Amino acid sequence: MVKINKSELSKKHGIDLDRGLYNIEISNGYYNIYKVRDDTSGCLLPGINNIKGEVINSTKWFTFIFDKISNALNVKKEKVYIEII
Numbered sequence: 001m002v003k004i005n006k007s008e009l010s011k012k013h014g015i016d017l018d019r020g021l022y023n024i025e026i027s028n029g030y031y032n033i034y035k036v037r038d039d040t041s042g043c044l045l046p047g048i049n050n051i052k053g054e055v056i057n058s059t060k061w062f063t064f065i066f067d068k069i070s071n072a073l074n075v076k077k078e079k080v081y082i083e084i085i
Contacts, residue, residue: 044082 009015015031025032046061072078 004012006017006019009017013031015033017033021035023034025034044062044065045055045058046065047055047058048061049055069080072080
């Protein structure tokens with residue numbers, strides 16, 4: 001897989017795309033372009049969200065949550081439920 005930025009893609013190949021993540025396949029001189037869905041609904045993204053769209057300190061909070069869940073499951077033999085509110 002080769003990473004290419006938007007500017008280079010436009011200059012080299014004449015392809016202008018909206019911002020996002022794409023999978024591009026080249027076959028017999030043709031480009032097949034597929035937009036990769038940003039599907040994170042249901043995924044935990046712990047951290048501090050002071051600015052819309054930006055999460056900071058995620059490693060710290062992931063470790064904190066993971067340790068709590070791991071302790072409940074493996075040490076205390078408890079069931080774990082996560083409620084998204």
